[in-house]
Amino acid sequence: ELGGAQQNTLWTVRHLDRRSFEPYLITNDQGLLVQQAKAIEGLGLYLLPELVREIDPRRDLAALRKITSILKELKGRGGPMIVHTHSSKAGILGRWAGWLAGAEGIIHSIHGFGFNDYQPWPVRRFFIALEKATARITHRFIAVSEANIKKGVRLGLFPPEKAVLIRSGIEVARFASIKVDPRRKRRELGLREDLPLVTMIACLKPQKAPLDFIRVAQGVLKEVEASFVLVGDGLLRPKVLEAARRAGIDGSFHLLGWRWDVEEILAATDVFVLTSLWEGLPRVIPQAMAAGVPVVATAVDGTPEAVRHGVNGFLVRPRAPEEAARYVTSLLKDPEKARKMGQEGRKTAWEFDVGDMVKRQESLYADLLERHHLSASDTKSSGRHAWPKPT
Structure with missing residues (x-):
């Protein structure tokens, strides 16, 4: 899937400073982003x-063994090693593999928890x-939202000093500067160019509650x-398409699949909707902003840290599509209010810039290595030992 965790992982390994770090990526051999990973210069890729x-216990054990073997082989080349994991199950397997391989630093990024x-x-x-x-073998946690940090501390997963907030970055300038004729883009998508456009971008899985988006559309179309x-x-x-048919809105609803032109679609959009039941802090929200x-x-987890109710949008309870429909309807009926809210969102979107994300991750890596009496760069001038580039 074209998820935020996957896209940001690729951005990180593509933009890590090669003078200080030697990146490797271990991932599944399927998916929309594999070809992009293969094209990254200077990246060691294991599929x-x-x-x-x-x-799948059998395959999970096989994956653990293989990841551990890879990490031990990399560790044997010399120099310190940091294992940075993303996603829930890969995060469990990757951290234990890193521990078994003797990694000096183990970091896990929380993009929402695997439990809900x-x-x-x-x-x-x-x-x-x-x-x-x-968590006992994890040296640091990166969270994309304050809400996830508070939840982890409350559940006893980690103390607050073990977690750091690093927003899930987006290319703010790309989304803010895109020049698109909304009417032309709507025609390209097979939509009526004279009608306002309501958009949701999400993987079609239970977490995102896409069937609630159908109910939102059904409510709005009454007005x-x-x-x-x-x-x-x-x-x-299949359930989304069937729900749209049963709701009688299949003429107004369009399922586009995964797209590479989301910035253009957002530029042609009047209102953005997200109906998630739980989250970290979804990148699509700052992209829309x-x-x-x-x-x-929906006011879940980190979303209220980006959406300020009544300022740059509206927050609703999860599983409350009727409530969301009322707010969407109000914005479509009052384009000037929608425009002003959009402007407010654009002002605060820079907090989520992807360049800051990579710089802060690099600083965290270096700090973690320093705590292990290592260095992420040539430190001869300071009188400390100069280690090879960390993996």
């Missing part, structure tokens, strides 16, 4: 078919226990004529 999203309030309690309890055990597009794909695709689009989103 493992065993590393899958679903829980919608899971059966025994399942949620198991995942929390697994995260607690793995205002508009087009609705959902950019993304996933396991709920940078594009000057007001946001109507």
Whole structure:
């Protein structure tokens, strides 16, 4: 999927300072971003078919063994090694592999937790226990939202001093400066050019509650004529299409699949919607903000840290599509209010600039190595030992 964790991982390994770091990426061999990873200059890439999203004890054990073997081989080349993991299951396997391989630094980025309030309690309890055990071998946590840090501390996963806030970055300038004729873009997408456009960008999985977006569209269309597009794909695709058909809105609703022109779509959008049940802090929200689009989103986890209710958008309860529909309708009926809210969002979008994300990660890596009496760069001038570039 074209998720924020995946895209930001690629951005990091592409832009890490090669004078100080030697990046390697271990990931699954399938997906929309594999070809991009293969094209990154100076990146050591390992593609493992065993590393899958679903829980599969046999394949998970095989993945753990293979990742550990790779890391031990890299460690044997000399120099310190930092293991930085993303996503829930890969984060568990990767951190234990790093520990088994003797990595000097183990870091995990939290893009939302692998457990949530919608899971059966025994399942949620198991995942929390697994995260607690793995947290003991984790030197630092990077969180994309303050909400995730507070939740981790409250659950006893880590003390506050072990976590740092680094926003999930976007190319703010690219989204803020894109020049698109909205009417022409709508025609290109097969939409009526004279109707306002409401957009949601998300993977079609339970976390994002895409069926609620159908209900939002159904509610809005009772009051205002508009087009609705959902950019993304996933396991709920058949249910989304069936829900749109049953709601009688399939003429106004368009499922576009994954797209590489989201900045152009956002530039042609009047209101952005996100119906997630839980999150870290989704990148699509600051992307919409940078594009000057007001946001109507569920008030979950880190989302209220970006969307200020009544200022640059509106926040609603999860599983409350009728409430979201009312706010979307109000913005479509009052384009001037929508424009002003979009301008307010654009003012604060720079907090999420991707350049700052990489710089802060590099600083964290260097700090972690210093704490292990190592250095991430040539330190001869300071009288300390100059180690090889960390992996």
